[in-house]
Amino acid sequence: MNERKSIQEIENEIVEEFALFDSWDDKYEYIIDLGKKLPPLEDQYKIDINKVKGCQSTVWLVSELRNGKVFYKAESDAIIVKGLISMLIRVLSGHSPDEIIDAKLDFIRQIGMTTHLAQTRSNGLLAMVRQMKNFALAYKLKNAANA
């Protein structure tokens, strides 16, 4: 995947891509497109334990550790959230727990999507970012315990 690029480099790429859009409509059309292209999560994972519940949309999130890197898969019942998930997966998936824990994710602000992280309970994005980092932290602690 993006194993050779750092999280910061991928964040920068996204910011550059968004700089090309003239309008909010274009930004959202792009995010919707990403949402549509996000591979569906297998039904077996769409269970309560994998839910990151926001007030309005539901997000299912699973992760696994392979060769010291964390990989995520996720889906939502709302398309814009799916698009945002797709970007988060692009940025974080395939990196080490430490890199994920330290990720600033400032691209969300830079591309003007901060409203989706606001404490309005309007979607599960903030909860999802937290959950993605929690998975990374859990893998890190597990590694430390096994070492």
Next chain:
Amino acid sequence: MTETTTIQKGIDVYTIRRQFPALDREVKGKPLVYFDNAATSQKPQMVIDAMTKYYTGFNANIHRGIHTLAEEATAAFESTRDDVREFIGAGSREEIIFTSGTTEGINLVAYTWGRQNLKAGDEVIISTMEHHSNIVPWQIICEEKSAILKVIPVNEDGELLMEEYEKLLSAKTKLVSVVHASNSLGTINPVKRIIDLAHKAGAVVLIDGAQSTVHLDINVQEMDCDFFAFSSHKLYGPTGTGILYGKKQLLEAMPVFQGGGEMIKEVTFTKTTYNDLPYKFEAGTPNIADVVAFKAALDFVKQTGKENIRQHEDELLRFATEKLEQIPGLKIIGRAKRKVSVVSFVIDKIHPQDIGILLDNQGIAVRTGHHCTQPLMDRLGIPGTARASFAVYNTKEEIDKLVTGINKVKKMLS
């Protein structure tokens, strides 16, 4: 094509709009279309001015002070109480309790009347279309008292099943608490009949007037409700203040809610005696500025005319319903025969949240989600809706923009 927005009785919506500075702003580079009035209404300049005037002219703590500012502030505060009494047709000013809003009003009754009067096996009746604020306080007190919460079901159109309500009523029923107008669907409930039936069964009735007070004529004496709770901020007034009306004999018999200043007559370490109504239920320094400014909101409604407001909103509701129904794949949720100006809808294969985000992107503010009525959404088998709710300052042109906006959302998501 848009019909004219000026209604026959002569309110000019454009003149009204000019009184609301927030309506002037842009969102995402487009003129704001504010259709989230069931959540809170925008405020007219006269309300904003009243608050500024209070803080710049006579800010003081009320009731106790002997100085001029305290007297002026007390007079203004108490004058709102008189206006509220008149506005809802209460018999006396002692029956008007200032709260922080509808939620606190309902909690006050649950924690005082409920705690004093409910016992094991007693029943409290609410309805499926209640706001969480009119569910949770009763769940808490019922659990505490081992009382039982019964729920009036609704039909597919979002109307209460009155025959089922009658079956629920019995000698065990101690209190009925129902919403006057549904925040999610707009349904206007037949409160007079609900109250009469409850009284025949010997129960007291609380009416949640959060949504109805701004749209309907309220006369608590004619309605004969025992309690009526509503908020200022849905009525063009400030946030953080509301009113609980209660029948005097009930309020007098009820224990106090919170202890503190203002609500006491005399305090010693062995015995404290409580103040008379309405102060008995107003512990601590109240929300003086907002109460004072609420008077201006009531003045705005009186000047505009409630009948005029209702006619205008009814016309907007009719127009919006007709226009939205024509959108393929859109389904209006809540088809009650009598509704306030709320249109809830879902669109095939589109999550309400996506509708909300993409409408906001076009400067149109609607509410999406379960509207704090999760049991109602469960009953209707939907996760939530998008909801447009109209106020006196909204126009048919804005509804046309909503229709255009929804069509654009559909296109973007297709």
